[in-house]
Amino acid sequence: MAEAAHSSVDLADRAKAGADRSGYQPPSLPDGVVYAHDAGEVADLLRLATAHRVPVVPRGAGTGLAAGSTARAGEVVLDVSRMNAILRIDPEEQLAVVQPGVLNAELNTAAGEYGLFYAPDPASTAICSIGGNIATNAGGMRCAKYGVTREAVLALRVILADGRELRTGRETIKGVSGYDLNALMIGSEGTLGIVVEATLRLRPLPVQTATVAAFFPNVEQAARAASAVVASRIQPSMMELMDGQTLEAVDAALGTDYRSRGASFLLVQTDGHGAFLEQDVVMDAVAPFGTCEKAVDDEQAAALVRARREAIPSLEKLGRVSIGDIGVPRGRLAEVVSGLEEISARTGVRIFTVAHASDGNLHPMIVMDPEDSVTEGPPKVALGEMFRLAKSLGGTLTGEHGIGLLKRDWLEEELGGVSLEVMHTIRAALDPLGILNPGKAI
């Protein structure tokens, strides 16, 4: 489909391009991989794919957790990871223009030189691409205060299924001319178009950050403390929760001893000119539920953040990990963590809990034997119960990772028939042949 250096039918390349980090095992290999180097090549490929009705699976860095970039026989993978130039950073307007293959951490490094940062910070920051972040509406730890990817995208260049180029959004902060196609593309998991360029909002690095570490006798108390922080009416820049089992895994991996201090943990940061005044409010809110202390310096604060960032790698040492992603109203955190413990007890599946507590977004981690999978047996049952638990509390089955292939079975239950119908109508209007990432997202 393109000249040799730009595509591959090599077995190893196809195997690599067909998988992501969800643990989902595609039943077969994609037919080939095309590596695009610019928007023109993306458009050429899509015109060809339209002419021949070949399904195309867009791929960024392949770190997705929903099997959104997985591919199988009959499909061609369109890998945009080589389109990885930072085209412009404008410190005055506080924005960046980047190609989709730029890694999240690379952008942050470049922005940092101007005293700026790009707010959405998935734990995978070092290895995931901006295009993938946009396609999944990625979140992270800093999103509590600064918003998720949707709040950080000003404008996009998108190649549509038929090869036409669409421009969405604008460089201004506000604007209401026409429909919000920016938001429609964000989170659409490659089913409505391929992002080939993004104009992103950067923010000034906070002048100061204050950190509180708190430990509790059980995870319900940590959840109650988190709800108390929300109710205390300050906006933490980060509020992360870990349960006791996760603390143990982190301790084992890092040689720390957090677990000895409590059976659950809450890390709360505040930032900006009022950071230390807000820190006192946090201390007051959290104190009734456990023991808490202020980090004495930046080094101690960084160690605490690192413990949270290392949660997933630490759990991966214990077995095969499937990372959940449910969301609930923030006042229901305690109920959802009890519910997860109950599901674990009932199904015999091990569930470790980590949460972006400020948003009510939990990552319950199912840790399995290497030969098990969340697509069958007790892990699948546990996953289904997790989604129903979230739903019963007024929540959602995915806060930031997306639907991909993995969560489609439960989607209609959450959205209802009309909503799903409308989404399919829009999808059919934009990609009438259904060649863009078929079977994913909706």
Place this chain on the structure above:
Amino acid sequence: MAEAAHSSVDLADRAKAGADRSGYQPPSLPDGVVYAHDAGEVADLLRLATAHRVPVVPRGAGTGLAAGSTARAGEVVLDVSRMNAILRIDPEEQLAVVQPGVLNAELNTAAGEYGLFYAPDPASTAICSIGGNIATNAGGMRCAKYGVTREAVLALRVILADGRELRTGRETIKGVSGYDLNALMIGSEGTLGIVVEATLRLRPLPVQTATVAAFFPNVEQAARAASAVVASRIQPSMMELMDGQTLEAVDAALGTDYRSRGASFLLVQTDGHGAFLEQDVVMDAVAPFGTCEKAVDDEQAAALVRARREAIPSLEKLGRVSIGDIGVPRGRLAEVVSGLEEISARTGVRIFTVAHASDGNLHPMIVMDPEDSVTEGPPKVALGEMFRLAKSLGGTLTGEHGIGLLKRDWLEEELGGVSLEVMHTIRAALDPLGILNPGKAI
């Protein structure tokens, strides 16, 4: 089309229901007005309208500035202003569930009882409806820090053209299941569905607010000062600019003497625990461009905010006012205000400038003789030049008021053909007969 108490073919009712606050004069009266009292009545009307292919114009409070709710012969107005119940305020989750006819200020009063507020605050807060705010993605003075309507809407209930009920979004802060239909509806000006219920995010009232008033020798200096505040890396909760002519009009209306202190004015507020520390940063940023002082107390601060809020009513005493709404990148404020002065000089049309400076959103006000109109003659020329000026600076023709009927002539120039085509494709997919607010928005 419905029982007597619910609809009217009375001449005065039709005249009232056919106009908004844009100054646009529809060529004829709508055929009738239906007043809906609940979602079921909205659905019934739309099913009937679908069966008979009757165009329906949704109407909230009729304060729109883009002729979006204006109607003519052959059209029926669907007035939802009687659906005005606040259904629920949940202080713990910091959200409200309301019907579309609730006025913006009413919601804020109710939220205030819980120490909360609804952030988007159009100058028309006392007279505009939440449904209209959602349909136009309304902004306001507080949006600098807290975001516009899009950032405040969690979930919607929408009746589609064929009478089906669609639910968009969710009550959780984060969620990525399926496409972002919330954002698609927000700002669609009643062309994709009728909002019959909204779940809105409330925020804690700030613990304190600090106010700076600054005066400058000309409006370019005020614009430079505003850009300097953006560059100083704090986020004002409000940053409003007025030019000298507008100050004169406000002084005449309120009996104040702001104009004697300078030929342009910047009002900057910061809030939260760091408010007074941030105020010092503002003072430092603004000082090189003019004279500035801190408000001594809340009363003085309130008077300054009031002067800004009274700008439009004050100008309305001078003649017929057409309120512009262009947006530019924030570093280009000085260029755009010079450009506006130049357009005024060249066309002989009087243009007064007020701006949400923190977002780069300007409201250039064309003040005309009562018999003139922006749909013809020099005012129309000036309007067109204003849009082109914004575009030449990388901006947009509408920051928060919408396209309606008034700005359609310039829309394709801004969006480009593919974008407009895609919007029409989506519109056709959701409303194949084109009965919802035809000819508006796109």
